[in-house]
Amino acid sequence: MGRMPCCEKGGLKKGLWTPEEDKKLVAYVEKHGHGNWRSVPDKAGLERCGKSCRLRWINYLKPDIKRGNFSMEEDHTIIQLHALLGNKWSIIAAHLPRRTDNEIKNYWNTNVKKRLIRMGLDPVTHKPIKPNTFERYGGGHGQFKNTINTNHVAQWESARMEAEARGSVLQVGSHSSHQPQLVLSKIPTQPCPSSSDSVSTKHNTVYNMYALVLATNHDPLWPVSPLSIPGWKVPAVSTNVGQFTNTGSSLSYESDVNVTETNSQIQKIPENYLSNLQDEDIMVAVEAFRTIRCESILELFRGSNDMEGLNKQSFF
DNA sequence: AAATTCCACAACCGCTTTTCT
DNA sequence: GAGAAAAGCGGTTGTGGAATT
Numbered sequence: 457m458g459r460m461p462c463c464e465k466g467g468l469k470k471g472l473w474t475p476e477e478d479k480k481l482v483a484y485v486e487k488h489g490h491g492n493w494r495s496v497p498d499k500a501g502l503e504r505c506g507k508s509c510r511l512r513w514i515n516y517l518k519p520d521i522k523r524g525n526f527s528m529e530e531d532h533t534i535i536q537l538h539a540l541l542g543n544k545w546s547i548i549a550a551h552l553p554r555r556t557d558n559e560i561k562n563y564w565n566t567n568v569k570k571r572l573i574r575m576g577l578d579p580v581t582h583k584p585i586k587p588n589t590f591e592r593y594g595g596g597h598g599q600f601k602n603t604i605n606t607n608h609v610a611q612w613e614s615a616r617m618e619a620e621a622r623g624s625v626l627q628v629g630s631h632s633s634h635q636p637q638l639v640l641s642k643i644p645t646q647p648c649p650s651s652s653d654s655v656s657t658k659h660n661t662v663y664n665m666y667a668l669v670l671a672t673n674h675d676p677l678w679p680v681s682p683l684s685i686p687g688w689k690v691p692a693v694s695t696n697v698g699q700f701t702n703t704g705s706s707l708s709y710e711s712d713v714n715v716t717e718t719n720s721q722i723q724k725i726p727e728n729y730l731s732n733l734q735d736e737d738i739m740v741a742v743e744a745f746r747t748i749r750c751e752s753i754l755e756l757f758r759g760s761n762d763m764e765g766l767n768k769q770s771f772f
Numbered sequence: 773a774a775a776t777t778c779c780a781c782a783a784c785c786g787c788t789t790t791t792c793t
Numbered sequence: 794g795a796g797a798a799a800a801g802c803g804g805t806t807g808t809g810g811a812a813t814t
Contacts, residue, residue, distance in 0.1 A: 471807080471808080472807090472808070472809085491799090491800095492798095492799075493799075493800080494798080494799070506799085507799095507800090510799095510800075510801095514801095543803065543804090544802095544803090545802075545803065546801075546802065546803085557801095557802075557803085558803095561803070561804085565804095565805095
């Protein structure tokens with residue numbers, strides 16, 4: 457597009473932020489809020505580019521950021537989500553409250569990645585690099601109790617790919633509504649010109665995005681959106697299981713009931729919907745994806761040494 | 773004690789996507 | 794609808810402290 461990047465202006469400071477600069481930025485954001493970062497440096501009295509200010513705020517200064525060592529549970533979540541999603545740091549971060557994508561990315565590159573390699577696992581595929589290498593670590597003698605069972609991850613990934621090839625959803629866990637489950641499902645979207653390999657279905661809808669649905673049976677206020685993909689929104693009130701369609705800049709909801717060939721059943725979702733997401737809405741969304749709620753992805757491999765309850769269900 | 777290496781993490785860079793006009 | 798600006802994202806690099814030689 458030929459526009460000048462905001463940081464191209466000469467004479468701007470780079471490198472580590474000083475405490476004084478942090479104070480200025482925090483004071484400015486607390487007083488005026490964030491947004492329009494390009495104008496922030498001038499108004500805050502900083503010799504930085506707007507992009508640098510934005511990153512500093514998002515990754516370091518924001519008050520609700522959790523810093524410090526990752527817990528065992530966070531570690532497990534990262535590994536398992538990475539096995540499913542790859543380097544989708546922002547999506548992974550959405551499932552780790554108060555952690556930033558940058559922090560998770562750094563943690564992955566400096567810690568987890570090396571650990572997987574040491575264990576003989578490919579950090580990209582999470583599968584053993586060489587046959588038998590894994591046995592040294594997965595022998596079940598308690599040595600690695602409470603660490604991820606990477607055999608499970610490999611099995612999961614294999615089953616997921618198979619499910620994907622068939623356009624189905626992969627589900628882990630028992631069918632009891634009290635047992636935790638994880639469902640990886642496809643989000644239906646409008647046809648995209650470049651997605652020629654997607655699966656076309658009725659109403660010219662194409663399933664070409666995934667949602668990893670996580671929720672809890674026990675804590676209805678658990679602050680995790682059922683939608684893993686930022687910016688995707690769900691209907692506020694509905695008792696029908698439906699489909700989501702991406703209509704340009706907005707996402708709409710199409711009910712299964714009385715679906716017609718026209719767009720008359722499509723209802724617009726308010727832009728401020730996500731920020732006002734209520735537990736009731738989460739329930740609707742989860743229902744919409746035909747899933748049940750689960751404690752967390754960590755529950756997947758807890759108390760089960762052999763992927764007990766693994767099954768695949770046709771979803772769409 | 774000085775030099776070197778290693779490591780974690782903050783920050784930058786370039787690109788893409790979304791929003792605004 | 795087009796172009797510009799802003800925001801978002803992920804890969805990579807730079808920096809400083811700790812550990813090692």
